[in-house]
Amino acid sequence: MLQPVMHVLKQRNIILASGSPRRKELIENIGLAVGLCPSLFEENLDPKKFKNFIEFVEETALQKVLEVDNRLRLQGDPPDVVIGADTMVTLDGSLFGKPTSEQEAFDMLKSLSGRSHTVYTGVVVKTKDKTVKFTEKTNVIFGKLEDEQIRGYIATGEPMDKAGGYGIQGIGGTFVERIEGDYFTVVGLPLYRLCAVLYDMFKDNK
Amino acid sequence: MLQPVMHVLKQRNIILASGSPRRKELIENIGLAVGLCPSLFEENLDPKKFKNFIEFVEETALQKVLEVDNRLRLQGDPPDVVIGADTMVTLDGSLFGKPTSEQEAFDMLKSLSGRSHTVYTGVVVKTKDKTVKFTEKTNVIFGKLEDEQIRGYIATGEPMDKAGGYGIQGIGGTFVERIEGDYFTVVGLPLYRLCAVLYDMFKDNK
Numbered sequence: 001m002l003q004p005v006m007h008v009l010k011q012r013n014i015i016l017a018s019g020s021p022r023r024k025e026l027i028e029n030i031g032l033a034v035g036l037c038p039s040l041f042e043e044n045l046d047p048k049k050f051k052n053f054i055e056f057v058e059e060t061a062l063q064k065v066l067e068v069d070n071r072l073r074l075q076g077d078p079p080d081v082v083i084g085a086d087t088m089v090t091l092d093g094s095l096f097g098k099p100t101s102e103q104e105a106f107d108m109l110k111s112l113s114g115r116s117h118t119v120y121t122g123v124v125v126k127t128k129d130k131t132v133k134f135t136e137k138t139n140v141i142f143g144k145l146e147d148e149q150i151r152g153y154i155a156t157g158e159p160m161d162k163a164g165g166y167g168i169q170g171i172g173g174t175f176v177e178r179i180e181g182d183y184f185t186v187v188g189l190p191l192y193r194l195c196a197v198l199y200d201m202f203k204d205n206k
Numbered sequence: 207m208l209q210p211v212m213h214v215l216k217q218r219n220i221i222l223a224s225g226s227p228r229r230k231e232l233i234e235n236i237g238l239a240v241g242l243c244p245s246l247f248e249e250n251l252d253p254k255k256f257k258n259f260i261e262f263v264e265e266t267a268l269q270k271v272l273e274v275d276n277r278l279r280l281q282g283d284p285p286d287v288v289i290g291a292d293t294m295v296t297l298d299g300s301l302f303g304k305p306t307s308e309q310e311a312f313d314m315l316k317s318l319s320g321r322s323h324t325v326y327t328g329v330v331v332k333t334k335d336k337t338v339k340f341t342e343k344t345n346v347i348f349g350k351l352e353d354e355q356i357r358g359y360i361a362t363g364e365p366m367d368k369a370g371g372y373g374i375q376g377i378g379g380t381f382v383e384r385i386e387g388d389y390f391t392v393v394g395l396p397l398y399r400l401c402a403v404l405y406d407m408f409k410d411n412k
Contacts, residue, residue, distance in 0.1 A: 001351070001380040003358020030377050031362070138384075143398055145207070149405075152209020156237070171236050173390065174207040174401040178344075183389040184379065192349055195380040199355075 001195045005202040006031065012080035017068035022169060023085060023189045030191060037072065039064035039084065047095055053088060054135040057122030060086035062133065065124045081198075082126045087188045089164030091117040096164040105154050108165040109175075114144035119164070121185045125197050132197050136190035138181025140168070145175060207401045211408040212237065218286035223274035228375060229291060229395045236397060243278065245270035245290065253301055259294060260341040263328030266292035268339065271330045287404075288332045293394045295370030297323040302370040311360050314371040315381075320350035323370070327391045331403050338403050342396035344387025346374070351381060 002009065009032060016023060019038030027034050041063045050056040065084035072079050089096040091111060099105035122135040158172060159165040166172030168179075168186045184191040208215065215238060222229060225244030233240050247269045256262040271290035278285050295302040297317060305311035328341040364378060365371040372378030374392045390397040 001349075001355050001359075003362065003377075004352075004354045006358070029375070030380050143207075143402065146210070148210045149207050152212070153207075156209065168389075169235070171209075174236050174397050176388070177398045178387050179389060180386050181384050182382070183374075183385060191380050192383050196349065 001192075002030065002032065002199055005199055005205070008202045008205045009198065013077075014081045014083065015068060015072065015079040017064045017082050017084035020188055022167075022187055026184055026187060026189050026191060027083075030195070034083070035079075037068050039067045040071070041067040043086075053090055053095070053120050054122065054137075057086045057088050057120050058124065058133045058135055059122075061122040061124040062131075065126050065131075069126060080127060081201075083123070083194070084126075085121055085123045085189050087119065087121045087163055087185075089117060089119050098161055098163055099159060099165045102154050102160075105159040105165040106150055109145065109150045109153065109159070110147070112140075112142045112164065112166070112175075113150070114142060116141045117164070119181075119186045121188060121190050123190060123194055123197075125194070125201070127201065130201065132201070134190075134193055134197065136182050136185040136193055138179055138183070138185040140176055140186055141178045141180075142175050143177040149175075207398075208236065208238065208405055211405055211411070214408045214411045215404065219283075220287045220289065221274060221278065221285040223270045223288050223290040226394055228373075228393055232390055232393060232395050232397060233289075236401070240289070241285075243274050245273045246277070247273040249292075259296055259301070259326050260328065260343075263292045263294050263326050263341055264330065264339045265328075267328040267330040268337070271332050271337075275332060286333060287407075288330075289400070290330045290332075291327055291395050293325065293327045293369055293391075295323060295325050304367055304369055305365060305371045308360050308366075311365040311371040312356055315351065315356045315359065315365065316353070318346075318348045318370065318372070318381075319356070320348060322347045325370070325387075325392045327394060327396050329396060329400055329403075331400070331407070333407065336407065338407070340396075340399055340403065342388050342391040342399055344385055344389070344391040346382055346392055347384045347386075348381050349383040355381075 014034045016034045017039045061084040125132045220240045222240045223245045267290040331338045388396045
């Protein structure tokens with residue numbers, strides 16, 4: 001979708017305020033060259049202080065972006081565009097972070113088994129003049145899992161650094177019967193909407 | 207999902223009757239070791255001779271599997287499991303193959319713009335004793351595309367070897383606002399259902 005503005009984007013210093021290799025791979029897959037600068041923002045916002053999940057993920061994404069933007073500016077290397085994202089797995093109004101133990105990973109996956117949950121990814125795109133925020137949500141429907149399938153998955157080590165205890169782009173993808181929404185929202189960066197925002201920002205420069 | 211039977215599967219000679227690097231990557235991503243043996247079956251079945259798209263993709267997948275299975279048997283290297291798949295993009299009852307010209311790619315993408323179409327992937331899994339067939343379908347909803355976005359995409363060269371004129375796992379993913387179904391059905395191999403079939407086939411050997 002970005003091809004008509006790609007020559008403009010190629011001249012910009014675009015920074016992804018994330019250390020996630022998955023996000024970097026997604027964005028490079030669509031031909032966009034970005035620098036990676038993991039944010040030092042401590043992700044410590046209290047979800048209970050927000051009206052809803054959308055405001056929470058957008059604020060976390062914004063804080064990541066602002067920290068990176070400030071730091072690079074102070075270092076004398078101001079970016080043209082900073083992109084930040086935050087992904088959250090939710091079930092029945094509760095938030096699932098990264099499991100802190102194998103038992104917690106088991107409990108999370110067991111509770112996702114055979115039903116639908118919702119993944120939110122909030123995104124912030126900041127330029128000198130403008131800051132755009134949006135959130136995409138995707139429903140993920142897991143098949144019914146046997147306990148030993150869950151245990152076997154945990155033994156692969158994949159769940160432990162993933163929100164919700166699974167990675168849809170890895171072995172965890174075999175648990176997912178279907179989704180409703182943007183697949184890339186579940187991986188961690190909603191590509192369609194991100195590209196629509198970048199296209200709108202740069203189409204008048206093309 | 208396959209972890210409890212993985213030690214059994216690792217001892218089997220599993221062949222993917224496909225030359226698609228995307229299918230191979232998907233299957234390797236979930237930790238399954240497979241040999242790749244592109245089928246020599248000429249994909250020349252006439253869709254009009256089938257009751258529906260499901261029977262058509264399953265028959266094409268079956269013919270791919272049978273050709274590979276026979277050939278390897280004759281070569282004295284009989285496989286334990288042969289997996290074949292066929293993917294088809296459809297809109298309003300018409301079938302979209304790989305575009306044969308840039309103009310055809312443009313017309314296809316233009317007709318997919320701003321609406322929903324359906325991708326079918328038929329899969330056949332054959333062992334010595336048993337042949338299982340199934341088809342998954344996923345709805346893919348494209349955002350509204352400007353003509354120059356379509357032209358820019360065609361200029362990347364990505365559309366020309368893809369059914370429907372786009373690859374969801376590449377730059378084409380930026381056109382896809384949302385999907386309903388298994389994402390991997392659109393890439394070319396429905397992972398959830400394939401793993402469920404393999405698990406059922408081998409769980410009594412574990």
